[in-house]
Amino acid sequence: MPELPEVEVTRRSFAERIANAQILAMHMGKPLRWPLGVATQSLVGRTVLGVRRRGKYLLLDLDQGLLLLHLGMSGSLNFAPSQAVAGPHDHMDLVTNLGVLRLHDPRRFGAVVWAASESAPEAQKLLGRLGVEPLDGQFDVSTFAEALKKRQSAIKQVLLAGDVVVGVGNIYASESLFLARIRPTTKAARLSRPRIERLHSAIVQVLNRAVMQGGSSLKDFVNAEGRTGYFQLEASVYGRAGEPCRVCETPIRSLVQGQRSTFYCPQCQKP
Numbered sequence: 001m002p003e004l005p006e007v008e009v010t011r012r013s014f015a016e017r018i019a020n021a022q023i024l025a026m027h028m029g030k031p032l033r034w035p036l037g038v039a040t041q042s043l044v045g046r047t048v049l050g051v052r053r054r055g056k057y058l059l060l061d062l063d064q065g066l067l068l069l070h071l072g073m074s075g076s077l078n079f080a081p082s083q084a085v086a087g088p089h090d091h092m093d094l095v096t097n098l099g100v101l102r103l104h105d106p107r108r109f110g111a112v113v114w115a116a117s118e119s120a121p122e123a124q125k126l127l128g129r130l131g132v133e134p135l136d137g138q139f140d141v142s143t144f145a146e147a148l149k150k151r152q153s154a155i156k157q158v159l160l161a162g163d164v165v166v167g168v169g170n171i172y173a174s175e176s177l178f179l180a181r182i183r184p185t186t187k188a189a190r191l192s193r194p195r196i197e198r199l200h201s202a203i204v205q206v207l208n209r210a211v212m213q214g215g216s217s218l219k220d221f222v223n224a225e226g227r228t229g230y231f232q233l234e235a236s237v238y239g240r241a242g243e244p245c246r247v248c249e250t251p252i253r254s255l256v257q258g259q260r261s262t263f264y265c266p267q268c269q270k271p
């Protein structure tokens, strides 16, 4: 599923091109995870001021209100001067004078939701519980350490929950913990300050590298320009159960935590 880096890569691939576009029409296909919450007709004539990201949501700021977009499990966006006739998995076309933004989402866990403002209930319902952004200045090591001290669950679970730091999904949590040499099952509250510092910088490093490389937790991930990412090719542990650790050659192990697969090196990553 698209994780934070893929969503950020998607944002960068069309944010500048769609800025100042005027909405000419909006077409919605089959129902998505949540309803749009407004008549499509009422968006005609609005201007797209820009595109921000909060966690895995893209926020299209309009001159009145905003649209929150989520890619769900399998969604991708494409922004192009024109689009072919919508196929069975194309569920939104935002037609503007600068191009058409299309959401393609075979599994339909994605969403397009209108909100009057970011603080309106319909937006807060989706954004309200999100932790700090790992890729901007708010993510500081002391606050991170304070938050972890209060958590009795496994560090991997805490990262995935998204309320301490947002957008560190399954792949990037596994990779960050490998880089920080921390066993995914270690209780968050038991991590020492030096280990937390290593984890903090590992998260930033892993996410930034994924964004730089074009982001891909999905083999078929494509950004809004139609280019694929290749992060998956370089994973240290994710998806490599039984294969030798790239550092010490011990076979990588996998286990299931909270119904998600976790991968780690039993030699490099200490409990």
Ligand SMILES: [Zn+2]
Pocket: 245, 246, 247, 248, 249, 250, 265, 266, 267, 268, 269
């Ligand atoms: Zn190792």
